[in-house]
Amino acid sequence: MKRFIIFFSIILLTFNSAWAANLSVGKSVPGISIKTFDGQTITNSSAKGRILVIHLWATWCESCRKEMPALESFYKKHHKDGVDVVALSVDDKSDLTKVKAVLKEFSFTGAMEADSDIQKLGRIWRVPVTFVIDQNGILRKNGWEGDPIVDEELLEKIVAPLLTPPVVN
16 A cells, blocks of 8 residues: 555656646746636736736645735835736635635735636645746746745845846847
């Protein structure tokens, strides 16, 4: 039985890695569609020209909730510069009231994973997970790689250079 469990775990991790392998930093992000609480739909084409930070979280996830103030601070500082943040809850739709109550504290956009098509970002097997997509639809942070926790310092390191127009000689 132990061998089966180990074998199954390896297959599962390999499958998820293979699925997420389509996501490569520096490459275009496959098509996504996020229906926000305010009725908008965010897609690759609608986000063009803006930097999109997608934060997958849950009301029951303590580390997810700890990241939210950093996301808020970063969003307030850089929204006018072209940064959008969407907090995509993986909670069950029956917990919508709880999700919205948490998000009342923040000014960035909220949505439910269940109402969105983000399958091409990979199977959600843990939270928090944060992705950064630049103005041209290129992945700049793959949430499946590296430390899953994001803070304002990491966001500044990844996103701030994208805000500066390239120097043309």
